[in-house]
Amino acid sequence: MTTEAERPIEPDRVRAPNIRDVARVAGVSYQTVSRVLNDSPNIRPETLQRVRDAIDELGYRPNQAARALVTSRSRTIGVLAAQTVHYGPATSIQAIETAAREAGYRLSITNISSSEYASIKSGLDYLMSQAVEALIVIAPQVRVFEAIHDLQVGVPFVTLEATGLSSDHSLWVDQVQGARMATRHLIELGHTEIMHISGPQDWIEAEARMQGFLRELGDADLRTRAPILGDWTASFGYYAGLELLRYRDFTAVFAGNDQMALGFMHACREMGLSVPGDISIVGFDDVPEAAHFAPPLTTVRQNFAEIGRRAIALLLGELRGETDLSHDPVQPELIIRESTARASRLG
Structure with a gap:
């Protein structure tokens, strides 16, 4: 024993x-x-x-809790988020967490279960109970930001959106400009018949990218077609591709994100069509895998690291009482790879 x-x-x-x-x-x-x-x-x-x-x-x-009692500062930034399973929001949170940690802060994150007012208020109440010093709101739908606008937020906050509801608190990547760059690239390659597979109708980013696409076509005096409303998934891009390619009265596609572009490329292969020989495709986001698609995908890159850095810089500036803070949008970048080429003849 x-x-x-x-x-x-x-x-x-x-x-x-x-x-x-x-x-x-x-x-x-x-x-x-x-x-x-x-x-x-x-x-x-x-x-x-x-x-x-x-x-x-x-x-x-x-011990952060003990320090908060002594200093009356939690050194915590709250993040109110929705739909974090998607690449954009998830990558934004990762970038924000890195920037916050470098500044000596940590994050307290809560995911709202829906865009209903009660869910948003509950999430906000939880973060306030954690004595957060500032708040970042990441959500895809306009009605979430409408509710935030109506609620009394008693700490500095920044919203990652461009609805115009909170211009003094907003930070965003210029989605309209990114979509225009993608569409202009196709036009400059000689494409005149271009389709757009959009994201969900109630998503802010999807609406902005659709508007950018339509404006660029309008400025070029090209025929506009009704965008196909998707759901961001590769499966939707695939099935939409199978349907659209039955008629093939277009030579290029601007997909609202890289996953739907991937699905559309799958449909092209299944229909015996070449990308970019028969169809050129542009995506949006530049997910890490985009460079390894077959062929590598031309897409619009969003600088999520810069978004995180600037979001934290804005909040820390407000906490210090600074007033001359920049809310200029982060500019996207067109990444040209092998999925786009000169326009081919229809038929």
């Missing part, structure tokens, strides 16, 4: 280092360590370095 003295020490019984341990190793008082952790001024550089070295040596991690 193993005695109590012979039993190994369980790992979870090992005490985590605390602020007094840091003070002992650094050779300073624990009050000095506290001042370093709270970014207090007038600390000598050599003292600051000794404390930081001690923190690294011990692997000390400040």
